[in-house]
Amino acid sequence: MRIAVSGTHCCGKSSLVDAFLLNHPDFAHEPEPYMVLEEDYGEVFGAEPSLDDFNRQLEFNVERLQSYDSGERVICERSPVDFLAYMLALNDLRRCEGATRLIESSVGIVTAAISLLDLIAFLPLDENEDTAGMLSDAEDPELRKAVDTRLNGIFLDNDFDLFRSRHPIVLELRGSTAQRLRTLDEFFGREPAEAKAG
Numbered sequence: 180m181r182i183a184v185s186g187t188h189c190c191g192k193s194s195l196v197d198a199f200l201l202n203h204p205d206f207a208h209e210p211e212p213y214m215v216l217e218e219d220y221g222e223v224f225g226a227e228p229s230l231d232d233f234n235r236q237l238e239f240n241v242e243r244l245q246s247y248d249s250g251e252r253v254i255c256e257r258s259p260v261d262f263l264a265y266m267l268a269l270n271d272l273r274r275c276e277g278a279t280r281l282i283e284s285s286v287g288i289v290t291a292a293i294s295l296l297d298l299i300a301f302l303p304l305d306e307n308e309d310t311a312g313m314l315s316d317a318e319d320p321e322l323r324k325a326v327d328t329r330l331n332g333i334f335l336d337n338d339f340d341l342f343r344s345r346h347p348i349v350l351e352l353r354g355s356t357a358q359r360l361r362t363l364d365e366f367f368g369r370e371p372a373e374a375k376a377g
Contacts, residue, residue, distance in 0.1 A: 207247075228274075298350060299350070
């Protein structure tokens with residue numbers, strides 16, 4: 180089972196992955212491409228997010244997915260869809276120029292790459308969430324929301340028709356980390372995490 184956890188930044192992806200790995204130690208872990216490229220490969224990304232940065236992360240994400248065979252057990256922090264959503268959000272916010280060609284080529288890459296996944300766990304933002312005062316300017320709440328909007332369009336409204344074959348499965352996870360983990364565990368037909376812990 181090849182799983183990717185998808186969502187905008189500061190939405191609980193890492194917390195869910197950490198909790199999932201405690202429950203499923205037989206799964207390999209693919210960290211965020213951004214972290215791996217910086218820490219393990221010494222690549223440097225700009226202070227301001229850019230199309231080129233997200234394109235590089237998409238390329239790396241796809242390379243890593245291609246290294247896993249069907250039937251292997253891995254959970255990835257980020258799916259190829261995430262990087263497309265970031266590119267689209269930057270364009271929506273008019274923070275980039277000449278995005279059309281790169282976005283069009285990325286749609287093709289993402290369409291092919293998601294076939295390498297069996298499940299995408301999508302973590303949308305809480306519609307009632309008030310981010311005022313919760314996030315610093317460095318965490319870019321405007322971009323965070325714009326990416327979430329794009330991910331909702333792609334996953335829930337099938338923008339760009341990426342899921343024409345209905346594969347991979349998209350599982351929408353809401354609530355706390357414990358609630359999200361319970362839903363994910365139930366997908367595997369396992370007991371909820373709390374029952375195992377207590």
